[in-house]
Amino acid sequence: MNAMQPTVCIVDDDDSVRRALARMLGAHRYHTSIFDSARHFLDEVDLDGAPACAVIDLQMPEMDGIALQQTLSQRIPIVILTGHADVTNAVQAMQAGAVDFLEKPVQDQLLLRAVERACERATEQFARKTELRLLKQKVERLTPREREVLAWIVSGLRNKQVASELGTVEKTIKVHRAHVMQKLEVDSLPALVRIADKMGMGLVARA
Incomplete structure (x- = not known):
């Protein structure tokens, strides 16, 4: 059985x-x-x-x-x-x-x-x-800053734009993005978007 x-x-x-x-x-x-x-x-x-x-x-x-x-x-x-x-x-x-x-x-x-x-x-x-x-267990691995970066990324912004929104430099966003993908065990933006959608993580609205 x-x-x-x-x-x-x-x-x-x-x-x-x-x-x-x-x-x-x-x-x-x-x-x-x-x-x-x-x-x-x-x-x-x-x-x-x-x-x-x-x-x-x-x-x-x-x-x-x-x-x-x-x-x-x-x-x-x-x-x-x-x-x-x-x-x-x-x-x-x-x-x-x-x-x-x-x-x-x-x-x-x-x-x-x-x-x-x-x-x-x-x-x-x-x-x-x-x-x-x-998925929840994986998302809980993220730091608060990494969750912010994830929200901006799945909203369609490029690294440089995310850096501008968060008041930092593009290189830092690239590092955060790499950590996010590693912790969530994905290797593409569409995979990140699917996770965010399944977890009900809303897209960030730009001012």
């Missing part, structure tokens, strides 16, 4: 449903974890440690599926199951980003398709989060 395969978390207060879903998904080579309540799920699962998605029952005591979805705030992909179809809940769940909203007893193929989509999203989300975490 691939260590990076997403875990499918099954959250349902009905033990027989949890086990049936786990057996069915396990038979199709999905890795599953089961939880008897939303609180148990929130207390036990590391949402940032590995890719995961969740199949959540809508009607649960204390915290229902919609409330859990709102608490998770799209941190992982969700499929919602319900024993009582409700258009309002379905619309609310889908607008909040649910992969699907399915009625129990759910057909295996419908659930499998939904879980497949959820796992694909989970893999993509985890890859993006991992990339951003690594």
Whole structure:
């Protein structure tokens, strides 16, 4: 089993449903974890440690599926199951980003398709989060001055122009630029721009 395969978390207060879903998904080579309540799920699962998605029952005591979805705030992909179809809940769940909203007893193929989509999203989300975490670590290596230089460079200014903006000489900017590229482990301006864009580092506006 691939260590990076997403875990499918099954959250349902009905033990027989949890086990049936786990057996069915396990038979199709999905890795599953089961939880008897939303609180148990929130207390036990590391949402940032590995890719995961969740199949959540809508009607649960204390915290229902919609409330859990709102608490998770799209941190992982969700499929919602319900024993009582409700258009309002379905619309609310889908607008909040649910992969699907399915009625129990759910057909295996419908659930499998939904879980497949959820796992694909989970893999993509985890890859993006991992990339951003690594980029953040690299950016944190920069000194405050190097961050200033980076902001001006990705704004499209040449070294001489950056030097003028920062009140220094071009040679100093070249040194800072070299350090920035070394610490961020890139070798081109487009690569610097991509990092700045992914990290939400806004361009500097010239006065």
